[in-house]
Amino acid sequence: MPRPERLRRRGSGALAAGILLSLTAAMMPVTRVIEPGGWVPGALTLATVMLATGALLRRARVPAVGVSLVESALFVLVITVAFFRDTAWFGVIPTPDTLRAVPVLLADAVQQMATGAAPLPASDALSFFVVASVGVLTLVLDHVVVTTRLPLLGAVALVAVALVPTIAVPAPMDVGAFVVLGIGILFLLRTDTRARHAGSSRRPSTASATGVAIGAVAVIVAVVLTPLLPAPESREDPIAAGSSGINPTLRLGDDLRRPNPVEVLRVRTTASTAPYLRAVTLSSFAGEVWRPDEQRPEPVDSAEGFGPVPAEADVARAEQVTRIDIERLSSTYLPLPYPATDIGGLRGDWGLIAENRTVVAMQANTSGQGYEVLTEEPRPTLEQIRGARARGAAVSPDYVQLPVVTPELIGQLAREVTADARTDYDAVTALQRWFRSSAFSYSLDAPVEEGFDGAGVDAVERFLVERTGYCVHFASAFAVMARSLDIPTRVVIGYLPGADTPELVDDQVVYSVTSDLLHSWPEVYFEGIGWVGFEPTNSLGSPPTFSSGATTPGGAADQELGLTPEQTEAPSVGPSERPDLPGAAESGAVQDDQASPTAVPGIVALALVALLGAPGVVRAMWRRRQLTAASGGDERAAWRVVQDTAIDLGIPVPASESPRSFGARLVAAHGAPPDAVDALVTAVEHASYAPAGSAWSGAARDGTLASAVDAVRGALRAGTPLGRRLLAVLVPRSLVVRPGSATAGAREPSGAR
Template identity: 50%
Template sequence: MSSSDDSSRTRRGGEWLLTLALLVALLAALMPVIGVVKPGGWLLGSVVIATLVLAAGYGARRLRLPAVAVSLIEAAVWVAMMTAVFFRDTALLWVIPTPETIRAVPPLFEDAMDEIILGAAPLEDTVPLAFLIVGSMGLLTIIVDHVVLTARMPLLASIGIVAVSLIPAIAVPREVDVVAFVFLAVAILFLIRVETRSRERPLERDAERTAGVPATALGIGAIAVVVAVVATPLLPQPLMRAGTGLGGGPGIDATLQLGDDLRRPEQIEVLRVRSNAPSPPYLRATTLSRFEGGVWEPDRVRTVPLDSEFGLGSVSIAEDVRLAEYTTDVEVMSLASVWLPVPYPAVEVTGLDGRWAAVPYNRTVISQSGTTQGQAYTVVSNQARPTLEQIRSYNAGGPELRDETTQVPPETPEIVTELAAEVTAGATNDYDRLIAMQRWFRGGEFRYSLEAPVEEGFDGSGAEAVAEFLERRQGYCIHFASAFALMARTLHMPTRIVIGYLPGVSTTDSVDDQVVYSVSSSLLHAWPEVYFDNAGWIPFEPTAGLGVPTSFSPAASLPGETDDPNSATPGATPSPTPSSEQGPNGPLDPRDEALPGTPLGTTNPLPMLGVVLLILFVLALPFLARELRRRQLTLAARGGDAAAAWLIVQDAAIDAGIAVPASETPRAFAQRLIDQHGAPADDMYTLVVAIERASYAPAGGRDYWMGDAAMDAATAVRAQLLAAAPPARRILAVIAPRSLIVRPGSVYAGGAPATR
């Protein structure tokens, strides 16, 4: 068998293994998605589409088709599978798209984006989400297949794969999944190693001199993985969580995982609010009604354009119930969220920039493009103000409510039901039952605490967490709101939880005789609402030490038809309790300790210093990686590996912007460097002799060893090439060397790629 046949067979075997390594890396990048979307059909579809695309590419390359044809064949496989799985009813022969198929794509994509924006992790495995994930996986496979197997740039592809794997962690911040990280790291190292081996010619080298190369690479990779796993938890956390804000500010976490936000020591001013209401209002962002025992999920409801006739609209209540109209002006200082903070119940919102939609079901406003950052807007709200006699005569419930507002999980602990019945035993109507529960939570038996739940190992809103909270009787707004809402449901009352902001702290500023209130990020809050027939959704405040509890005035205390400013404002507009006022457990609001006119919090410089050092370290990674690679090549060249010395020169040429085509012989390449780039002739000839001897000398011969001479020549040529390059090119060669991602002989190294 000829040597050319052996080389061809080696390349084919290497390409098959490289395809397999790429599939493993793609599957490793898919693992973090499992924590964001519940496993289902999308997972199987992603594996199948990646396998089919890579198999099609491998088969096309075996037929020696051009790179463009390979990518087109892979794209055809992707289109055929996506059509067969998601659009076969509109396709020709189930796999060929038609105009009707193309028209069906945008609505499905929009549904998927709505589920991502409005949903709470882990998302349900729905058809729109499966379409988005499977389709994205197929496109990613086509791209990285071209980058790795055609352009021969595995490091660039690895960066892309790692970036894709980070998206779920950015979208839903959580602890590092060590298993998934290690699997991804090993898959990336395996991919790079297999690609490197597939490019090597089958030269017979001394086993003693080459055995250390893969061991060294494996050792470096293992050390990197161990250091990353150990060091990541020790790194200072940034001031804002990347997953909660998009575009320059903190955001609103609609998954009821607010503990990290509330425990954050830095207080950032997110809003400025002024209103003609008797007291500054609560600002709602979204509501959560669905509860199956594990977590409260945001409402998935229909949206309509904000300015349409079916938008917010008027408030529907009984004719004899008073409506108080208030106007609130909100200026966003530092808040990047798709949900717009508005007082309840909003009937009109003006002054917004961009495209916004209204959710009639819960009277919230959501962005269709962009975020709340930089917005300034005015909200008109019509607040129902029934008398005490009216609210006591109404029942909690109504025929038009969704079933999920009354759902009680079957595994709800008995302590929830028993305490609800015990606390409300003396009440004769639904309102008095709710007031009894509110008074019980705020009466001194419960303590507001941001730390105790974490120390005891529970920090959630599920049924088990509620039971634990009712036993320990200390927690924060999530626990109070969840317990109140679930206990009310056991009494057959429809409830939901609202995510939004508490009223802010008054400042010394005023506009049109209205005091401006400052709302900080630590005032992110959750509170329950109960639906009353004839009065609508009524908010309650069970959290100990926060705001003013909901109450309504008797009809006899109301002077005619005017609002009594001395009466307690019901429900949605309790004012924050001053931090100086003492409750049974100390300051009533431990989050409002900043005084008006003073900074919202002192900044610890150490986290910022850590972030700066981390950024500098990341920027230095290309230089460190290049130096590590050069030292490895130097050691190999000193040991007699002429190919390593030759590769040092090729890398230097790539860094200096010199073409290194695969079609050029070593002698022709050396002559070009001498003639056009001032490379020292003697040193270049030494390198040419060394590489030619290594290529054509008898196997195992030591008489042709030129280790030190070849390495000295490579060092001199490298220095001359970089010295002759323009200053900008020399700087890039240090801080961002192209040779890290551009391989000699590849398409991006200049010239035609090597022929097969």
């Protein structure tokens, strides 16, 4: 075997190793979205087996098509054995049942990603999704990087894979993963360059080493200097940034501060005032983040429905009908008043979770929905709720779960604040009254300025020290302190009651709910009554009150707890309750705290488009620079544009061919205009061979070099199929393939004319 060919085969093995290294680094950010589990070694093992098999087959001189077919078969085999053994023949060969099981598992994975909160538990469906995705990506990268030798395109795919989880779940940069990914991509580019020049007299050692050095410096600068740069102020449009959405994860510090609220929905109800609207309940808290409840939803039209409201027969109830029209909300979580007993008018496939009375999309979205909700709200008397037990109630242990390591300050303050409480209700109202007292203040800015805008029990402890924050601080601190007293709590994400409008429909006031009313609050469970919402956020909303069965509202029984006679079901909010927000008094608009996410799908799509379009943009900028030089009389720059255009369009540019011979072939085989080609060839020959300082009055002197280049480029593109032209724009080979290199000098395609 000739030495150059032997070196290229060795280069294929090195490229496969570089792909595996880069894949490993690209997978690291995925652990932000899905908890590490069996999918990590499974995906890496599958990638290793596929890449090693491909390298061995290439050393055995198997054609590229055969390599891809064998790798595809290996992929199917491993996926079948790992996830579909029960439906496969002999546990190995896929059957029709296996094919039917694949979309079911994929749909389950998509549902978990749509309704869950990161990091998601590593279920079988999600493990299959990740392992299968890594296998497909490995197959594509092996073909793109090793077979077609386009490592830059492979690098774009790897960066996109690493970038998407980072955008979806904001967190500090994973320096280790970034450095490993950078090393892997540089290794791919270096190995490919050396393999292209194997056996050639034109050794790329200096240029290649310079490129690697530049890349290494870029990685070091990104790691060392970027974290030191000040973060830019957010100036996004709230709609484009996704403020009209619902974030199912209550992260202390992911609360977004965005001006210019937009109307997200309209409400009218048979109740006297507008209700709170719940969307998501969060019960599990391990110390870093509150997790949304993940019970499997049942179809909305199922026979069981929401089921009866779990309140004792002697507790009074109030039935209300609420109409909700979505104006500008895109979410898989449906805003509902509590406690819902029936719902109608939904379009699409929706599922209900009876335990927490929420509704989530199975194959639908809130956009454009209009629906009616029937609620049956328990209205216990003050005596009934004070006599109801919360501590030791028969509920899931999740509702009293606390992290293994919880700061002592949290429990200590909870005991101090509730020291005089005689009942569980007295204890939680004491907590609520304490948070809403002058000891605390509401602020969107203070958490950032004071440095505790983070997540977890440490942030709760810091909030209790600083005593200023926004709704997620108040709700989480209330829930954690109540749990330290063994009182079952959970946190809810939804919307505050909207502002009334002059509009009437069927004699009902229409309330407008804007994006800045997205809110979080705690709920407490009482036996015989159910879940009761509380409002600890200082200066926001109205806490629930209960009237004595023996006195009128506002009587002695109410006053002994220091409560005011307000409507239980309809706490309200107005501009005057938010004096701490800039411009509230002038505009009358409530700048509420935001728990909504960024528009992850839109941002991810834009990021992918930017990454995929980057090679074309870089190529266009470089070409413009060369054309500018050509307009100034640089013959070599003009000729280089022609060569790069040919490489991008798949036209060989071998080192053995002189400019005149190459120009003649462009005219004869590709329809290039003879006059323009002759002007360019004459100019580059003069620049290459004429004595220094000799005068010449050709195209370089009369300013027509750039015009000649444009004429040749236009003719070459016109004679090339559309698909190849598009590929030349999106993935310009000339970024990595140099004129005269082994790859650029490939044999002329048979389709050339």
